[in-house]
Amino acid sequence: MTTTKARKQGNSIMITIPSAFGVEEGEEFFLVQKGNGAITLIPKEKDHFANVRGEEYYVPEEDIGYVSEEGELDIWP
Secondary structure (H helix, E strand, O other), X not given: OOOXXXXXXXXEEEEOOOHHXXXXXXXOEEEEEOOOOOEEEEEOOXXXXXXXXXXXXXXXXXXXXXXXXXXXXXXXX
8 A cells, every 4th residue: 555645735635646546637627525534636628528439328217308408407316
């Protein structure tokens, strides 16, 4: 298991990620902190659906014919 140490830089706390993890300079992440204090880094994708084949995420049994209007988010419960 690799360890690292948090350090202060300006008004932020920095944690260095060793190069062995293969993180590229400028790569962006979402940060999630769990109730137990664990912090997870989730790589931010420019376009999650860039390589999706047509109808790959279509689930016919969930199609209720809803079409979102301009500026409205199409969010499933």
